[in-house]
Amino acid sequence: MIAAVCLRFGLIALAAAVASCSRVEDPVTYATRSVELRVDGMTCAGCEKTICSSLGSVEGVQSCQADHMAGRVTIVYAPAKTSETALAEAIRSAGYQVP
Ligand SMILES: [Cu+2]
Numbered sequence: 001m002i003a004a005v006c007l008r009f010g011l012i013a014l015a016a017a018v019a020s021c022s023r024v025e026d027p028v029t030y031a032t033r034s035v036e037l038r039v040d041g042m043t044c045a046g047c048e049k050t051i052c053s054s055l056g057s058v059e060g061v062q063s064c065q066a067d068h069m070a071g072r073v074t075i076v077y078a079p080a081k082t083s084e085t086a087l088a089e090a091i092r093s094a095g096y097q098v099p
Pocket of ligand 1: 044046
């Protein structure tokens with residue numbers, strides 16, 4: 001993730017003729033927000049892993065924390081790259097319900 005961000009910075013830096021890779025920022029692309037979704041159907045830690053692994057394959061997802069006891073999944077993602085709808089779809093495709 002950091003390498004990818006740095007590569008992107010490098011390309012932007014090149015275009016802008018800026019030497020340092022860390023000085024260029026793209027707040028729109030890399031801004032993240034956290035969302036907590038209610039998820040039904042999780043019964044154990046394995047379910048948490050399944051859901052987070054499914055979410056991990058969605059571009060723009062930075063982190064995932066699932067709690068099967070509470071029936072909640074907290075996801076940090078980049079709204080410029082994905083949406084809550086896509087996150088919910090990823091969870092559904094893993095076999096769980098997002099009411
Ligand atoms: Cu389970």
